[in-house]
Amino acid sequence: MPPHTYHAPLPIVTPQTMGRIDAAAIGSGIEGYRLMLIAGSAISACVLEYYSEAVGAIVLCGPGNNGGDGYVAARYLAEAGMPVLLYSSIEPERLKGDAGRARADWSGPVYPLEELDCMPGYVVVDALFGAGLDRPIEGLIEETIAAITASALPVVAADLPSGISGRTGQVQGTALQAEHTVTFAALKPGHLLLPGAGCSGETHLVDIGIPRRVIDEHNEAMWRNDPALWGADLPVTGAAGHKYTRGHLCVFSGSFSHTGAARLAAHSALRSGAGLVTVLSPSSAVAANASHLTAVMLRKVEDQSDLDELLVDQRLGGFVLGPGFGIGEKLRQFALSIVKAGRSCVLDADGISAFSDGPEMLFALCRENPLNTVLTPHDGEFARLFPDLHADAELSKVDRARKAAERANAVILYKGADTVIAGPDGRVVINNNAPPWLATAGSGDCLAGIVGALLVQQMPPFEAAAAAAFLHGEAGKRAGEGLIADDLPDAIPPLTHYQSDNRGRG
C-alpha cells in the first residue's frame, strides 16, 4: 500500500480563541455577516442532505450569533422549499449586530419558544447556544431541551449542541443530543472530549472563509490525532536494518498468576516493529511465561541486582513497567533506576498507581532525563497520581493532561474513549478513532507495548504516544466488534501505511 499523503492535521481551538480568530478575520477585512451567511448555508445544506424527507424544519434561535446562524439557515431552507417553523428564546428585536441583520433578512414569522410544538416528522435545527455558552442552562430552555429529547426528533446543531461547553465538552446543566453538528473554521475540544463528543453526533467541519493563516497564527498547539502529525517520525526499516537497529524492548511480567498483561504488551510491541522484545519475569513466573512465548524472549529478573546487570547492556533501549506487576517498593525502585539510567520507560497501570503516595522523586528524575518517559493512566490512575488536577472541575481533560505532563516532565497518555496525549512542552492531541469495543480487559496492556516499541525505534515520545494511540484505535477497528485483547496485536496495521513526508506539519 502506498504511504498516505496528508495535507495538514486539524487544529483544535477553544471557543475563546475562536472568538479572537473571528475578530482577526473581520479585522483583516472579511465581513462578519459574510461568515455568518456561509455558516448558515452550511447548516441548511446539512439538513437538506440528511433530512430531505423531513416534513419540515423547526429552527431554534438563541440570543447571540449562534441564533444568527439559525436565522440564515432558516432562510436558505425555506428558499429550498422546506417548511420552516422558527422559534426564538428572546424577543427578536433584541438581536444585535450580525444576528440582528440575519433576523432582518428572515421574512417568515418568529414564534416565542414557549409555543414550541415538537411535531413528528420534523428535523430540529439547534441554534440556541454555541461558543458563547458560559453558564448552566435552566428555565424555559432547559424545558425545551427536555421536550426535544422526549420527542426523539433528529437534531442538527449549529457549531455545538446547545448545553455542551466548547472548551471542556462538559454539559452545562442540560444538553441536546445532535445527530449532526456543523462547526466552523476549526474543531473545538467539546467536539472530541466526552460527553460533548457523544452529543455532537457526526461533526462536519466547514470552511467559512477564514484564512488558514489566521487560524495558524492563533494555534493552541492542539490537534486532532492524525498521521500528519507523526507520519514522518515513524521508524523506517532500511535495507541494511537488522533486529538491533529496530530496537530492543523489555516488558516486565507480574508474578505467577499475573503474566498475561506483559505478554499482550510484548506481542503488541513485536507487531509494532520492535526488533527484539524480552519479557522480564520473576522466577515464580518463568515457567508460565516460557510455556506461552515463542518470538518474544524471556529472561529472569528477580530483584534489583538482576535489573542493574541488565541495564549495563546499552542495546536494551526501553522498558514497559506496570501491567500485572503489583504495586510496591520493588516497582518504584525498578522505575527509578530505569529512568535514572536514561532509558525509555512506559509506566502503565500499577506503574502509575505505585507512585500515588509520592511521585516527586520520579518527576524529578524525569526532569533530569527528559524525553524518556511516557505515563499511560486511565481516569482512575490519573486521579491517584494527580488528585488535585482531577478534582478541579474548571479544568478540561486537555487542561489536566497538559498540567500533568508539565509537572511530571513526561508525556501523558490520558486514556479513555477520548484519549488525550500531552507533552511537557504543551503540545496536545485528542484521539478520536477508537471504537467503543476497544474498551476491554488487556487493551491497555497492548497500547503500552505499542508505545514502548515506537520508543525503542527512536521515535520521539510525544509522537510515539500519539502514534500508538492511533494505531491502537485502528487495530480495534480492524479486529472488529467483539474483539478480545488477544486479537489486538495481530490487528495492528503496518507502520508503513502511515509513513509520510510530513509536509503538512506546522
Ligand SMILES: NC(=O)C1=CN([C@@H]2O[C@H](COP(=O)(O)OP(=O)(O)OC[C@H]3O[C@@H](n4cnc5c(N)ncnc54)[C@H](OP(=O)(O)O)[C@@H]3O)[C@@H](O)[C@H]2O)[C@H](O)CC1
Ligand atoms: N466561528 C465563526 O467563525 C463564526 C461563528 N458564528 C456563530 O457565532 C456563535 C457565537 O456567538 P456568540 O454570540 O458569541 O455566542 P452564543 O450565540 O453562543 O451565545 C450568546 C449569548 O448567550 C448568553 N448565554 C450564555 N450562556 C447562557 C445560558 N446558559 N443561558 C442563557 N443565556 C446564555 C450569553 O449572553 P449574556 O449576555 O446573557 O451573558 C452569550 O453571549 C458561534 O457559536 C457560531 O455559531 C458566526 O456565525 C460567525 C462565524
Ligand SMILES: [K+]
Ligand atoms: K447550537
